[in-house]
Amino acid sequence: MSSSENAPTGSGPFLPRGDFQTIESGDAFMPKFDEHGLIPCITVDAATNEVLMFAYMNAEALEHTLATGRGTYYSRSRRKLWKKGEESGNVQQVRELLTDCDQDVILMKVEQIGGAACHTGHRSCFFRRINDARTLGHTGRERVFDPEKVYRK
Amino acid sequence: MSSSENAPTGSGPFLPRGDFQTIESGDAFMPKFDEHGLIPCITVDAATNEVLMFAYMNAEALEHTLATGRGTYYSRSRRKLWKKGEESGNVQQVRELLTDCDQDVILMKVEQIGGAACHTGHRSCFFRRINDARTLGHTGRERVFDPEKVYRK
Numbered sequence: 675m676s677s678s679e680n681a682p683t684g685s686g687p688f689l690p691r692g693d694f695q696t697i698e699s700g701d702a703f704m705p706k707f708d709e710h711g712l713i714p715c716i717t718v719d720a721a722t723n724e725v726l727m728f729a730y731m732n733a734e735a736l737e738h739t740l741a742t743g744r745g746t747y748y749s750r751s752r753r754k755l756w757k758k759g760e761e762s763g764n765v766q767q768v769r770e771l772l773t774d775c776d777q778d779v780i781l782m783k784v785e786q787i788g789g790a791a792c793h794t795g796h797r798s799c800f801f802r803r804i805n806d807a808r809t810l811g812h813t814g815r816e817r818v819f820d821p822e823k824v825y826r827k
Numbered sequence: 828m829s830s831s832e833n834a835p836t837g838s839g840p841f842l843p844r845g846d847f848q849t850i851e852s853g854d855a856f857m858p859k860f861d862e863h864g865l866i867p868c869i870t871v872d873a874a875t876n877e878v879l880m881f882a883y884m885n886a887e888a889l890e891h892t893l894a895t896g897r898g899t900y901y902s903r904s905r906r907k908l909w910k911k912g913e914e915s916g917n918v919q920q921v922r923e924l925l926t927d928c929d930q931d932v933i934l935m936k937v938e939q940i941g942g943a944a945c946h947t948g949h950r951s952c953f954f955r956r957i958n959d960a961r962t963l964g965h966t967g968r969e970r971v972f973d974p975e976k977v978y979r980k
Binding site for chain 2: 689714722723728770796807
């Protein structure tokens with residue numbers, strides 16, 4: 675992954691990467707897309723900061739998110755733009771977008787329409803606690819919707 | 828990235844990947860390490876849920892985190908285990924570890940000793956807002972420490 679660390683990866687409307695100081699301290703947005711053209715995105719509830727999900731964006735998804743104010747990702751399994759909620763109606767209204775010190779991660783604060791971000795029907799994809807190296811425990815949060823009903827109608 | 832989707836990537840003490848149902852609904856921890864042997868980790872403040880940082884773990888880092896209760900990552904740039912706070916003293920006391928529906932991301936809730944997770948001295952690495960496809964704005968949060976003093980003494 676570090677092979678493309680300093681590569682000029684400007685894509686779409688985004689600036690190519692600048693020097694270290696500009697990236698860490700400047701006011702120019704120079705997102706780093708990895709060797710697959712993707713940048714990780716952490717999506718949280720704008721009201722509570724609860725982490726709802728984690729996914730990737732390509733330049734097109736990030737541009738679409740900025741242009742429409744709706745959370746848009748790139749689906750690695752389906753290999754296409756993923757307009758979150760397009761099928762279920764559970765869209766994400768973007769309240770704020772942030773990036774980190776080295777501009778290689780996006781933090782998206784959203785209002786999650788329908789109340790659940792996870793395709794399993796849970797509010798958050800992070801509904802299981804890691805007990806130890808072998809076992810998980812459910813956090814006890816109930817599902818918000820039944821995916822059988824939402825996705826197969 | 829999807830090429831290793833179903834590969835048995837059990838590493839260290841961790842179970843190899845199971846079938847879809849087991850991964851999504853089961854109580855066995857079967858973390859997915861990518862083709863570089865890494866899993867993304869989102870680290871948040873256990874008290875407020877504020878996202879503090881984002882980094883990667885390899886199996887050794889995840890095992891070390893579970894064994895010691897201290898946030899431990901893998902530094903891609905230095906290519907070695909990264910015991911967070913080892914130099915600055917700003918360690919992360921783990922309060923809870925979670926994973927997501929497909930078990931390919933870790934969510935770590937911590938008490939951040941020293942109050943700042945970012946090497947720039949900011950509480951969170953996400954201290955800049957994305958205004959548009961070209962510019963960033965500072966969120967206005969002051970730095971907690973001066974990195975010149977913490978890292979160069």
